[in-house]
Amino acid sequence: MECDKAYDLLVERRYGHLQGSVRDELTSHLERCEACGIEATSLDELASTLDRWQLPDPPPRLAALAVKRSFNQPRHPTAAEARPARVFVPLGLGLAAAALSMILVAGSVPRLSIPALPLGLIGAVWAAMYGAAFAQALHRELRMRALARTALLGAGLVVLAAPVLSIPSVVDTCRHFFAGARGSFGLNLLLFVAGGLYTGIPIFVSAATCGRALETTSVIRGGSHAGVLFAILIAPAVYIQCAALALGLVATWMAGSLLAAVAGPTAGIWVAARIAARQA
Ligand SMILES: [Zn+2]
Numbered sequence: 001m002e003c004d005k006a007y008d009l010l011v012e013r014r015y016g017h018l019q020g021s022v023r024d025e026l027t028s029h030l031e032r033c034e035a036c037g038i039e040a041t042s043l044d045e046l047a048s049t050l051d052r053w054q055l056p057d058p059p060p061r062l063a064a065l066a067v068k069r070s071f072n073q074p075r076h077p078t079a080a081e082a083r084p085a086r087v088f089v090p091l092g093l094g095l096a097a098a099a100l101s102m103i104l105v106a107g108s109v110p111r112l113s114i115p116a117l118p119l120g121l122i123g124a125v126w127a128a129m130y131g132a133a134f135a136q137a138l139h140r141e142l143r144m145r146a147l148a149r150t151a152l153l154g155a156g157l158v159v160l161a162a163p164v165l166s167i168p169s170v171v172d173t174c175r176h177f178f179a180g181a182r183g184s185f186g187l188n189l190l191l192f193v194a195g196g197l198y199t200g201i202p203i204f205v206s207a208a209t210c211g212r213a214l215e216t217t218s219v220i221r222g223g224s225h226a227g228v229l230f231a232i233l234i235a236p237a238v239y240i241q242c243a244a245l246a247l248g249l250v251a252t253w254m255a256g257s258l259l260a261a262v263a264g265p266t267a268g269i270w271v272a273a274r275i276a277a278r279q280a
Contacts (some may be wrong), residue, residue, distance in 0.1 A: 001029040003141050006036045010043050035142040035213050048206040090138065094131025098123055099157045101130075105237045113244045115275035126236045133233060147211035147222070150206050150265060151229035158234050167241040170194050171249055191249055192256035200260030203230050207268025214265075215273045223266025231261040 006029045012018050013026055030037050102123050106112055114122070136148035176196055178187040207214070207226060214222025238257070241251045 001025045003029075003036055003143070006030070007031070007039060007140060009077070010036075010040055013040070014043055014047050034215070038213070039142060042061040051092075086135070086138075090134035091131045093134040094127045094129070097130040097134070098127035098154075101126060101237065102252075104159050105162045105166075105240050108162045109168060109241055109244065111168075111244050114240065122236050122240065125242035129233060129236075133229065142213045143222075146211055147226050147229060150203070150211040150214065150268075151233055153210060154199075154206035154226075154230045155233035155237075157206060158199065159237060161202070162237065162241070165198065167198065167238065167253065168245060170198065171245060171253065175249075187249075188252045191252045191264060195253035195256030196260035198253075198260075199231075199234065199257040200264040203227060203261055203264040204271075206230075206270040207265035208272040209219075209268075211265055211269045212272050212276065214269050219270050219273070220266050222265075223269050224262050226265040226269075227262035228264065231258060234261075 008024055009022065009026050013023070018026060030040050065208060102119075106114075106119065130152075133148050133152050136144050137152055139145050139148070171191065171194075174187060174190045177190065178184055203226070207223065211222065212228055214226060238254070242253075
């Protein structure tokens with residue numbers, strides 16, 4: 001049984017409406033899949049809280065009042081009407097996130113060498129990428145949601161840090177530290193580490209905050225998926241910031257930051273799972 005199907009059946013399971021092979025399949029899925037198990041447990045907890053809840057005495061004339069109100073109430077949208085909302089909400093969020101990212105990132109580069117048209121194209125691609133990520137972040141399935149939210153929060157932290165910690169400013173600082181010795185091993189090592197910290201810290205924090213559900217299958221697989229999505233989301237920021245830099249320095253930086261982008265979330269999920277296990 002797939003997670004989507006299992007998710008749809010959780011309420012019926014709670015009220016004992018499932019029978020035969022469907023019930024058995026769901027039971028064995030819940031034993032195997034921690035994500036759906038967590039959803040089932042929280043649903044059970046919610047339902048038993050509601051069962052214990054005492055209904056207060058209704059005020060007099062409530063029925064008459066409710067009927068009168070219901071005539072004035074807007075009706076709920078049908079599935080077909082709700083579909084545009086599922087497209088436009090992530091698209092709107094994507095556009096807003098891309099606009100904010102462009103202002104923060106492009107605004108933080110002192111000698112921006114990208115012309116207006118390519119910059120506009122980068123912005124459009126960025127909006128589409130953010131939009132797709134937001135659509136996943138609102139997904140019904142827990143794993144998809146956790147994956148997209150981890151990547152989005154990590155990318156958000158990188159973008160928000162751009163005015164203070166842009167790649168050109170960090171590379172400049174590293175270069176000053178080594179007094180311009182461009183080919184030196186020390187400078188390259190420092191750039192490798194700095195690149196790693198630049199992406200590793202935000203995605204580590206983000207995975208520790210909202211990546212817990214990714215632990216369910218395999219920490220390394222969940223972590224690397226989140227890391228790849230994160231790397232894709234911050235690629236426009238990296239390109240805008242690196243376009244003006246010397247290629248040799250950027251390559252070392254990129255190697256460090258890509259490695260950390262994939263390793264950071266794995267470490268974050270692992271730490272969050274250990275903390276949760278200790279509290280339990
Ligand atoms: Zn599942």
